[in-house]
Amino acid sequence: MDKYKSTELSLFILSQFLIVIILLFALFPMYYLFVSVFKTAEDFAANQFGIPTRLTVRNVATAWIQGKFSRAFGSSMIVAITATFIRILLGSLAGYAFAKMEFTGKRYLYYIFIVSMFIPIIMLIIPLYIVLSRLHLLNTYIGTIIIFSGTGSMGFTAYVFTNFFCGLPSALFDAAKVDGCTGFKFYYKILLPLSKPIISTLSIINFLWIWNNLLIPLVFLNVESKWTLMVRITSFRGRYYTDLTVLMAGLFIATLPMILLYTFAQKQFVRGMLLGTER
Amino acid sequence: MKYRLRVIFAPYLYILPALSLITFVTLYPAAKVFLYSFTNWSGVYYVFVGITNFVDLVTDKVFWNVVFHNVMLLMVIPVEVVLGVIIAFLIYEKILGWRIYQIVLFLPQIFSVVVSGIVWTYLYSLQGTVNEGLRLIGLGKFTRLWLADLTFALPAVMGVIIWRDLGFAIILFLAALLSMDSATFEAAMVDGASKAQRLVHIALPQLRNIIELYVILNIIWLFNSVFDYIYVMTAGGPGYKTTVMEYYIYYIGFRQFKFGYASAVCVMLFLFILTFVILQIKFTSTREK
Secondary structure: OHHHHHHHHHHHHHHHHHHHHHHHHHHHHHHHHHHHHOOOHHHHHHOOOOOOOOOOOHHHHHHHHOOOHHHHHHHHHHHHHHHHHHHHHHHHHHHHHHHHOOOOOHHHHHHHHHHHOOOOHHHOHHHHHHHHHHOOOOOOHHHHHHHHHHOHHHHHHHHHHHHHHHHOOHHHHHHHHHOOOOHHHHHHHHHHHHOHHHHHHHHHHHHHHHHHOOHHHHHHOOOHHHOOHHHHHHHHHHHOOOOHHHHHHHHHHHHHHHHHHHHHOHHHHHHHHHHOOOO | OHHHHHHHHHHHHHHHHHHHHHHHHHHHHHHHHHHHOOEOOOOOOOOEOOOHHHHHHHHOHHHHHHHHHHHHHOOHHHHHHHHHHHHHHHHHOOOOOHHHHHHHOOHHHHOOHHHHHHHHHHHOOOOOHHHHHHHHOOOHHHOOOHHHOOOOHHHHHHHHHHHHHHHHHHHHHHHHHHOOOHHHHHHHHHOOOOHHHHHHHHHHHHHHHHHHHHHHHHHHHHHHOOHHHHHHHOOOOOOOOOOOHHHHHHHHHHOOOOHHHHHHHHHHHHHHHHHHHHHHHHHHHHHHO
16 A cells, blocks of 8 residues: 555656646746846846846837837738638638538538648649739738638638537527528528627637738738738848847737737637637 | 529528638639649749659659658657646646646647747757756757757757647647546546556546547648748758758749749648548548447
């Protein structure tokens, strides 16, 4: 019995040790980012890893104004909000048809949505680059938003909506039909209000994906005045490589919306992340 | 009559907007890539060259190195699975401070790859935390410029992938554990099963499905969404030592403007991913039976 207890104890210590190591591993880069943001350059040079001796917001101001992060922030917002809205609107409409209507070719049309989820974006950029330049949509918000609205995540959004609508009791549909509430009216008056939880989850996850995406704006929105935050950061880094505290402030600005979302909608945030595995 | 037409066409109207976007942005370009892969397309004009691109690919040493790097990246999966399962289990068993772990370990997920990559570039730099840490514990001779090191650049990138994705694995496995019937766990505890026994004999078998799913999805992710890490941290270097298929496509396409050849690499990437997707579908369908 004693021997058994001692192995239990050593296992306990071992697992506690492991999890603390992992915690430090997860925490340190974030800590490093956040403390650097609020340090003066001299302070940073003197103590790279410690907490700031004197708090300053100058780095954030420098990044926001001189680094033109304000502009990039706006650009990211325009693209992410619009494309998220389109994905949710069109995805829910398609999901409604797939879940609650019968029509020829439904199966095959549904497969198209599913297949689109597995086509890597890198595969699309060369043909899309050519098509967009022919349509004079290269380096425009419209072009970029169209691309964000038609990638695999659109298929994914429609797919999640389909599953969600399928899970709703069919009695609901029958009852609405009796009351003459069909078609678009049913979608608007009954489905949408019922979908609030799934809509908020999908909005957060889609917003996050678009906000954090580098490749698409890098290729399709590559004019300085319209750079999104992720593109701005990669160029900003070259210029401020030695001015680390300002660069970290830029990274901080780019992450701030995610921090706010996670703080105020943690449940939906995590649920959205997990949705990605439920294919 | 008007009513019936409406009934017949209405469903298509609901699907059409999403479908046309998907067709324009995903299906049509994907089909185009297959076409381009048989040409020497360089942006101006093209000639069909048959399977020349694929013959070149097979003999292209860089390409096979690039594929090998993608395969190397898969090594993050066992690390994430083992650590993810153990930590999810510890949190599930309400280890001291579990609430903090649950929140903090997930946090790296909210940082974009671009942001994570840049922060880590500094941690890996000459005077960065990793090297300073090594000096601190007396391993000063192991310090190096991690991301410029021929041997350690790719493992260094893998470290960042693990940093960012481990929290996701933990939350995924934890969610699976929480959705299980806790009666088995309680019974085992009453019977005096040790922590290790509960992990191996109860948690693991129940997590089997979700682990298999995670592995396959992760393989797909490591083939089709690691571009940002490479672009931000190493630009494929030193040499080609961290170039993966995605970055190779970008490099050939947008640096050398060899669209035909880049398309051939795209086709290969697609075939790799297709294999894993089929595996996944097979796996999910056997599970549903």
